[in-house]
Amino acid sequence: MTTSHTVTTADEPRWRRLGPDARRNEILAVAIRMFGEQPYATVQMAELAREAGVARGLLNHYFGTKRDLYVEVVRAMMIVPEIDTVNLPGGTLRERVEASVDWLMTVLDTHGKTWLAVGVEGIGDDPQIAAILNEADDRAAQRVLDAIGFDGSGSEHQVALAVFRSWGGMMKATAREWVDRKTLSRKQARTILVETLVPLAERVMSGSV
Secondary structure, eight states, X not given: OOOXXXXXXXXXXXXXXXXXXXXXXXXXXXXHHHHHHSOGGGOOHHHHHHHHTSOHHHHHHHHOSHHHHHHHHHHHHHSOOOGGGSOOOSSOHHHHHHHHHHHHHHHHHHHHHHHHIIIIITTSSXXXXXXXXXXXXXXXXXXXXXXXXXXXXXXXXXHXXXXXXXXXXXXXXXXXIIIISOOSOHHHHHHHHHHHHHHHHHHHHHTOO
16 A cells, blocks of 8 residues: 655755755756757656756656746746846947847856747747747847836837847847857857847937837
């Protein structure tokens, strides 16, 4: 006869014990790496648990199903931080654009493959994932507006958001050429992003879009 057992951190080797938040973050870090290295369909939860050094039951305890974990990976990778964490300079428009692009490329240096995998390929027609990606596109466009100091409202604000969402599509394509296909160097990718974003930012700020 089997008995039910609730999996806790006590089930882990003593040397592996971490607090709940630290353990959850460690599992998420492993998931971010694995979903960047493999297609969604080939990622195995048992393998992920081994890589994270936890029991399979503990993995389910923290994140639920494989899809639930993937949703958390998408959310972690696609929702950009608030602009005050980016430490943008207060210089010219071009300097602020360059600082924004440099920050973005630093993120891509670390998690570029996962960012591309979850932001472009995803897991098919999933409404929850689509909602997260749409929110991420909106928030990323707003971060650009914050970075350049845009303070328009109403229809002017909506047009500005649409402009930078459009640029975001090109940015993803450029990132794929650099990170995945390696047809562009980091320097070349940066040049493309800066030199396309600066004139758009200038037009948005002047209201000439």
